[in-house]
Amino acid sequence: METRKVQKTGKSTLIVSLPKKWANENEIVSGSLLFMSQNQNGDLLLSSDKSEPEQIVKLDIGNKCGAPLIRDVIACYLAGYKTVEISSHQLTTMQKRDLHSIVNKLIGPEILEETTNKVVIHDLLSAEELSADRALKRMKNITRSMIQDALSSLIKRNKDLAMDVIQRDNDVDRLNLLIARQFIDILRSGSIKQETHSPISAFNYMQAATNLERMADHASKIAEISTQNDNELPREMTDEITRLNSVYTALIDDSISVLLKPDNQKANQLIDKTKEIKKQSMIMTSSFWERDDDEMPIRLVVAGSMERMLDLIINIAELSINLHNAV
Numbered sequence: 001m002e003t004r005k006v007q008k009t010g011k012s013t014l015i016v017s018l019p020k021k022w023a024n025e026n027e028i029v030s031g032s033l034l035f036m037s038q039n040q041n042g043d044l045l046l047s048s049d050k051s052e053p054e055q056i057v058k059l060d061i062g063n064k065c066g067a068p069l070i071r072d073v074i075a076c077y078l079a080g081y082k083t084v085e086i087s088s089h090q091l092t093t094m095q096k097r098d099l100h101s102i103v104n105k106l107i108g109p110e111i112l113e114e115t116t117n118k119v120v121i122h123d124l125l126s127a128e129e130l131s132a133d134r135a136l137k138r139m140k141n142i143t144r145s146m147i148q149d150a151l152s153s154l155i156k157r158n159k160d161l162a163m164d165v166i167q168r169d170n171d172v173d174r175l176n177l178l179i180a181r182q183f184i185d186i187l188r189s190g191s192i193k194q195e196t197h198s199p200i201s202a203f204n205y206m207q208a209a210t211n212l213e214r215m216a217d218h219a220s221k222i223a224e225i226s227t228q229n230d231n232e233l234p235r236e237m238t239d240e241i242t243r244l245n246s247v248y249t250a251l252i253d254d255s256i257s258v259l260l261k262p263d264n265q266k267a268n269q270l271i272d273k274t275k276e277i278k279k280q281s282m283i284m285t286s287s288f289w290e291r292d293d294d295e296m297p298i299r300l301v302v303a304g305s306m307e308r309m310l311d312l313i314i315n316i317a318e319l320s321i322n323l324h325n326a327v
Helices: 020-025 067-078 093-105 132-156 159-189 199-228 235-260 264-289 296-326
Strands: 007-009 013-015 035-038 044-047 056-060 083-087 109-114 118-123
Touching: 056 067, 067 083, 067 093, 067 159, 093 109, 093 118, 093 159, 132 159, 132 199, 132 235, 132 296, 159 199, 199 235, 199 296, 235 264, 235 296, 264 296
Parallel strands: 056 083
Antiparallel strands: 007 013, 035 044, 083 118, 109 118
16 A cells, blocks of 8 residues: 655645556546545545446357346346347347346346347446435335235235235346345446445345345245135234234334434344344244144244244344444
């Protein structure tokens, strides 16, 4: 690490010299324009180029199709490439169908060019249009509504509502991938992206998004059970599920709020509250396990998923404590 002594010129202007080697490597001469930004830690970041490098990757997929092809394109998306050029000697109908399916699973990418041997996918979304915190709030709202509707569909035996919950799981998955991509983008872009979120904040947002995505999976699992259930649930079970439904939605709201505005005291209070609710919930589920009836599979799936969602809420609250102490 090099050091430079700050000097004063005129009455109030402070100046510092640039390392000669760095200036030569970046072709900095008298009159060159430099860009400065300050990150959340107060560090001053210096760049000779404000523009972002064009991120293009070319994939020759040969005969690859299905899950392996989907994984390759998603990996390019997460790596931050703006343009993915996919080519093959002769793209099959199945390969093109897979590529269109991939685009529908991601936020931003669109197919801009399609020929017999090439498909060009370009990301049209900038980080400023949907920042990580906004994406996280959107993800939280969808997950919360999925849990509400999944439990409601189970109580009311509404299979159409249950199917709608299952479909919404795709929206949560897309937002989860977007937030993960934005974190990687910050690491790759350095000073340019740190003006929006620090790497530490972005990392914790990505972790929180993963927990929300898992909650959505559990909501989808409950909805799946609902589509298979034709029997009316016992009154005691529906009453308890109805009570917990409102409790869970409030906990999810609080967990994301305390993450976006880290507060150790509120986070610890939320953890204690969630653990107490979990303890009460376990008492409820233990009484379910003593029964031997047609609703047993439903009871086990619902109880297991609701208990796991409480663990995931605690995880998010703990991320808030980590972020508060790291910033």
